[in-house]
Amino acid sequence: MTRSAAILGAGIGGLAIAGLLSRAGWHVEVFERAPNLPTSGTALGMWPHALTALDAVGVGDRVREAGSPPHRGSFLRPDGSVIGTIDNTSRTTYMLSRPALLAALHEALPTGAVAFDTPAPPLDALTSHDVTIGADGLRSATRRQLFGDGYEPLYTGVTAWRGWVPGHRDEASETWDKSALFGITPRDGDLVNWYACVRADEGFDGGIDYLRSRFGTWHTEVGAVLEAVTPDAMLHHDLYESRALPSYVSGRTALLGDAAHAMAPNLGRGASEALVDAATLGRLLTHSNDIRDALLRYDRARRRPTHRLVRGSRIMSAVAMTRHLRPTRDLAVKLAARLA
Structure with a gap:
């Protein structure tokens, strides 16, 4: 008898788990309230464990071919002087835009598996499926139905801009100052990816003029x-x-994914961990006759590691944009880079 899964959300994690289950012979229905996949977005880091997950979905080679591997990463001061440098030549990490990754995952699914422009039904309307998977992001309605309103996400105290400009780049850099940072990375499509963060009140409004004023005296890159x-x-x-x-x-x-463990982007692990979630859950579901037991094993495998990454991302944000102890921070980064 064919098993079935209702997947709520056609983001990275939702499409990945749909692909894994459908490859194992499951019937999958993906509900997505947006009318289509996004056509614009910034670059995501695909770490080795995420590439392994993508291999299981059948799109790993496509991601490697399309993605851009940063050969070196540097941490800089606003004047361009180097805090520390990490050689990435031995690491299989790729930068790929969100639209390209989503397109690859979507094309690996059976035709019609994703119902676009279709909000997810409430959980009690999905009982005919063997399993329901909430992959509906930061403001997850599934999480709210399961655990109530007490687990809504917390503002980190940081606002961020992300974007892309024409060009080509083989290296990644992140420039740190008190209460602000600016990152530049490779990405696919003959473009350069960038991001900027500042400490600010929730709802802070600032555009290009603000960014040029805030970061305009930093180094030439x-x-x-x-x-x-x-x-x-x-x-x-x-x-x-x-x-x-x-x-x-x-x-x-x-x-x-973000429905379970949204994290600040400072470790660059959010998208990769959604893929690892999907790979772990897919493997456990397809190798067990007991759905509830498989889900409990998934929880044991993924909850503590991702909780640690949420905390680690918060700590990394505090370190990068520290208002105090910058000489101590810089020395620690230099030592860590030498050991990397």
């Missing part, structure tokens, strides 16, 4: 990016992180 930025190639979001959930599962329903 930052200035060149800001000079090329256009409003239609820039996104602005406040940053949030999840409260620690008591479980990622309830009955025959599981949460994955």
Whole structure:
């Protein structure tokens, strides 16, 4: 008898788990309230464990071919002087835009598996499925139905801009100052990816003029990016992180990705961890006759590691934008880079 899964959300984690289950012979229905996949977005880091997950979905080679591997990463001061450098030549990490990754995952699914422009039904309307998977992001309605309103995400105190400009780049850099940072990385499509963060009140409003004023005196690479930025190639979001959930599962329903563990982007692990969630959950579901047991094993495998990453991302944000002890921070980064 064919098993079935209702997947709520066609983001990275939702499409990945749909692909894994459908490859194992499951019938999958993906509900997505947006009318289509996004056509614009910034670069995501695909770490080795995420590439392994993508291999299981059948799109790993496509991601490697399309993605851009940063050969070196540098931490800089606003004047361009180097805090520390990490050689990435031995690491298989790729930068790939969100639209390209989503397109690859979607094309690996059976035709019609995703119902676009279709809000997810409430959980009690999905009982005919063997399992329901909440992959509905930061403001997850599935999480709210399972655990109530007490686990809404927390504002991190940081707002962020992300975007892309024409060009090519083989190296990544992140420039740190008190209460602010600016990152520049490779990405696919003959473009350069960039991001900027500042400490600010929730709902802070600032556009290109603000960015040029705030970062315009930094080193020349930052200035060149800001000079090329256009409003239609820039996104602005406040940053949030999840409260620690008591479980990622309830009955025959599981949460994955940002619905379970949204984190600040400072470790660059959010998208990769959604893929690892999907790979772990897919493997356990397809190798067990007991759905509830598989979900409990998924929770044991993923909840504590991702809780640690949420905390680690918060700590990394504090370190990068520290208002105090910058000489101590710089020395610690130099030592860590030598050991990397």
